[in-house]
Amino acid sequence: MNEFILADMATERLTREIGMVAKPLPKEIKVLQKDLPSGKVRYESALYQSEKLKKIAVSKRSNGRGGVGATVMLISRDEYDFPFVLVDLAFSFFKEHSISSGFHLRPLVKDEESQKRYIEPFKAWREAIGKLPGETITLDLGPFMKANPPPLKYVCSLPDSYLDEVLKYINHFFDILLDVYRKVEPVKDARRRKKIDNFRAEYNQKIFGDDYSGKVLIETFGPQIAALFYDYFVYL
Numbered sequence: 001m002n003e004f005i006l007a008d009m010a011t012e013r014l015t016r017e018i019g020m021v022a023k024p025l026p027k028e029i030k031v032l033q034k035d036l037p038s039g040k041v042r043y044e045s046a047l048y049q050s051e052k053l054k055k056i057a058v059s060k061r062s063n064g065r066g067g068v069g070a071t072v073m074l075i076s077r078d079e080y081d082f083p084f085v086l087v088d089l090a091f092s093f094f095k096e097h098s099i100s101s102g103f104h105l106r107p108l109v110k111d112e113e114s115q116k117r118y119i120e121p122f123k124a125w126r127e128a129i130g131k132l133p134g135e136t137i138t139l140d141l142g143p144f145m146k147a148n149p150p151p152l153k154y155v156c157s158l159p160d161s162y163l164d165e166v167l168k169y170i171n172h173f174f175d176i177l178l179d180v181y182r183k184v185e186p187v188k189d190a191r192r193r194k195k196i197d198n199f200r201a202e203y204n205q206k207i208f209g210d211d212y213s214g215k216v217l218i219e220t221f222g223p224q225i226a227a228l229f230y231d232y233f234v235y236l
Helices: 005-018 112-129 143-147 160-183 190-206 212-221 223-234
Strands: 031-036 039-049 053-063 068-076 084-091 098-106 152-159
Touching (some): 005 039, 005 053, 005 084, 053 223, 084 160, 098 112, 098 160, 112 152, 112 160, 152 160, 212 223
Antiparallel strands (some): 031 039, 039 053, 068 084
């Protein structure tokens, strides 16, 4: 079983379909690893960009005896309102012989236009994946994340026998997402662009250590390395 299958799928597909290319990274954050009593913790990350995305982050992680997985994050260039996207697939992180699957889609403007353009296309997909026998995972979030949940979210644990089903939903998610991506145009309305800029500024100011993965990163590798990681991968 390829426990980093999400990273490999996304890298191949995004390179082929939207022409993403690699961006340089400081050596300090290409590979992060540390020996803990529970085993070796390791993060291996790559950063890319495309015509409309300034950051495409692909990370592989292992947590000693606590599981392995991969995360893909998409962050648009400043002139677009394409939403922040996170997809995650991990094995045995929360329960032995399980997979955890996570999807977050967060528009940069909270309005009907974003709802219609970026959330409604996923409505049938979200209803369908919600019918899988997944157990909702509750993550340790800070006040900003709790007060600003993404309008499209799925974070669940399932028996690993459902891997093929989850992979089908991941592929379908990217089918919809890339169709949306191809249609997106630069934002020309000054008031909407101001809203986007304001949200990016607020998000970047408050997100450090407020999200679950950030808390783990800071605790494991320290605030200095975590801050560099955020700068290259997380900030909008």
